Structures are given as C-alpha cells and as structure tokens.
Amino acid sequence: MNMKVAADIGNSTTKMIVDDELFSQPSVIRRLMRKPQVTETDLNKNVVNLDENLTVHITSPAIKETSDGLYVIGQKAITTDLDKVQNMNIKLGNKHKHDLPVIMILSMIARKIVKDEFNETGELASNYEAVCELSSAIPASEFSFEKAELLEKRFEKDGHTVVVYLGEKKVTVQITFKKVKVTQEGVPAIFALLSEDASILEEFNEMYKKEDDVKEDVLEPKDLKKMKIFHVDIGDGTTEFIYTDGVNPILDACSGEKRGVGHATEEATVLLNEQVNGLMKVNRQSFMGVVSDKTHNLHDEAKNALDVAKGSQANFILDDTIEKVANKAGNNIDLLVVYGGGSIQFKKYLFNDLKEFADQIKTKLLWVPEKKAVNLNVIGLDILNRKVFFRKKR
Known part of the structure; x- marks a missing residue:
C-alpha cells in the first residue's frame, strides 16, 4: 500500500x-x-x-x-x-x-x-x-x-x-x-491559513471592523497570500518566530526560542513537588492531567502553580516577539499572527500586550481561534504533501 x-x-x-x-x-x-x-x-x-x-x-x-x-x-x-x-x-x-x-x-x-x-x-x-x-x-x-x-x-x-x-x-x-x-516548523501554517474558510477570520474582522463597515475592510484568507506576516507559533518546547512574504519564508528572519507550555509546566511541576515534599512522581503530561481533573486532590495547587509559571513564560514570549519583529522584520509587517497549542494556554496572559504592541507599530493582530490553532502545522504539511512535495508530475 x-x-x-x-x-x-x-x-x-x-x-x-x-x-x-x-x-x-x-x-x-x-x-x-x-x-x-x-x-x-x-x-x-x-x-x-x-x-x-x-x-x-x-x-x-x-x-x-x-x-x-x-x-x-x-x-x-x-x-x-x-x-x-x-x-x-x-x-x-x-x-x-x-x-x-x-x-x-x-x-x-x-x-x-x-x-x-x-x-x-x-x-x-x-x-x-x-x-x-x-x-x-x-x-x-x-x-x-x-x-x-x-x-x-x-x-x-x-x-x-x-x-x-x-x-x-x-x-x-x-x-x-x-x-x-x-x-x-511554522512554515506549513501559512498554507493551512490560506486553505481555511472565512470563519477563521470572524473574530479578527469583528475586532477591526470600522464604523462604515465597507467591504474592503474585511480580510479574507486569500488576502494573506499578499501580506508580510510575522508568525508566533507557541508550542510545548519551543516558540517559532517565522517571517513570511506571501507563502515564502524569509529564512534569515526566522528563528525560535525554547519557550512554551512545556517550560511553564516543568516550572509548575517543580513548584507542586515542593509543596508535597517530593512525594508525587509527576512529568509534564501527567501534571496536565492533574490540572484538567477537577476532582484530583491536588487540582487547586497544580492550577495555581501553573498560573504563576505561565505568567513568567508569557513575559518571555512577549519580549521575544517585540525584539524579533523589530530586529528580524524591521517592524515592517502587515499582520502579526499567533497560533499553536500554546496560544490557547497563553491567550489571557499575552493577548492584550500583543494587541497594544501591534497598535503601536501600525499593524494588526490575528489570534487564530482555538479550534483552528492547534492543527495548522499538520494541516499545512498535508496540503504541501498533495500540492508541492509529492505532487505527481504530468
């Protein structure tokens, strides 16, 4: 087969x-x-x-x-x-x-x-x-x-x-x-974004809707193909910062940092283990199970530890984004796009600060909706498989 x-x-x-x-x-x-x-x-x-x-x-x-x-x-x-x-x-x-x-x-x-x-x-x-x-x-x-x-x-x-x-x-x-x-990582996401229907931009268009609400002000997925976009792909172990002009990555301006949910989770795991005097064997995945299980006897302690760690990690991601948009892209971007599994976890810590930053440099912030944010990279890879990487030659 x-x-x-x-x-x-x-x-x-x-x-x-x-x-x-x-x-x-x-x-x-x-x-x-x-x-x-x-x-x-x-x-x-x-x-x-x-x-x-x-x-x-x-x-x-x-x-x-x-x-x-x-x-x-x-x-x-x-x-x-x-x-x-x-x-x-x-x-x-x-x-x-x-x-x-x-x-x-x-x-x-x-x-x-x-x-x-x-x-x-x-x-x-x-x-x-x-x-x-x-x-x-x-x-x-x-x-x-x-x-x-x-x-x-x-x-x-x-x-x-x-x-x-x-x-x-x-x-x-x-x-x-x-x-x-x-x-x-990060590059396939632009192909996934271009393939999405208009629902992925509903929240964005509502946020930036002008009073006259003219048709030209509504962004559509196909418009992304013409834009300079700075991607912030927040994962578990790394956050990828990808600068694309249309569908083409500007490789010298792409980078990544060891930031993400996993780092916050590891820090929170240490905090939780300190509270129970090291009596609980916890790794990143099992710690998140405690956080999601409201019936667990350590749920509140784990959640509080994670909140503290997320706040710290979010500050690092914010500083990285501001520095890289300036130094890698010269603040010359049409859109700042945030996605990845970590974008869901960090939204309440980062959204307002990144929106303020986007306003300051006269650009716009697209925070990809939760239902779409997690799978952009694998969807993009699947699109590339069929249309670019392994397309049958005529």
Missing part, C-alpha cells in the same frame, strides 16, 4: 494526517522488558481500543541499535510507571537527532494500517507492507538544511519493522519511505 503521511512531531503531542484522517498521540514512550500480558482476546475490541493501548516492537536503522525493542506508545505510556516514561527533552532540543520522534511516527503509521485494514475487511493478516511519502518539520531554533537532510535520510533507510500487539494477535508492518521532506 502507498501512503502520504504528514507528521507534526510536537514536544507534547505528535499529530498525523493520512488519507484525510487526523489522529494524535502524546509524545511519550515507555520501554518494556517483556511482552505485555494478554488481558483481552477479542480482536475487534483490541483494534477499537488501539489508540489507548498502542504496544509495538520497533526494529529500525533510523534509531540507535540499543533503542530497538518493545514499547508502549502515547496514551498507554502515561498511564503507569511514570518514572520510566521517556519524552522529549525540551531544554536540549535537537529533535532531528532524537529516537523518540522516529518511534512515534513508525508506531502511528502502523496503527493507521492496522485500523484501516480491520475496518475494511473485518480481519487482519500477519504481515503488511507500506511505502510512504512523509513530510515533517523541526523547530526554527534548530533548523538548517543539513539537519533537515539528516532526519530525512534516517527515515529513508530501508528496513523499518513494527510489530503491533493486539492481545494474542501480532501484526508485522514493514515500512519503507520512498521520499521524505523535512521543513521548518
């Missing part, structure tokens, strides 16, 4: 689009020393619940020899043994060198094949082969064409084998990458 795969390897979540299906997993893995115990033998149930119980054995030339082995992936990894969980080191970066993104992508491709084949036929063979065209992105803070090529070549090596465990059933998936394209 042939597949076009768009993979946004975020520090918090890995998102993927294959055949118009968007699915995701927390960017977390846990190594197993022995085969998982079989607790459910019904194949249908095991396929239906695969996202919550993704267990795989990986053999791949793209990862270290010592990394070949048995793993639980994403949701399954964060349910037990938190002290053994592996996630991205957001302080060190170098995403192009890590094994974790490769393991996430291979596992999620295998998951897609297993679920699709079972849903189509009602049964599973023991072996499948897939030939993939893959696009992904690495942060602007570490991007260079050499680093992008290094990650591309890791995937393009032959012989990626994923064994998916489904109770008593094992399915082996052989994955070959025909072509791989790695670009700079």
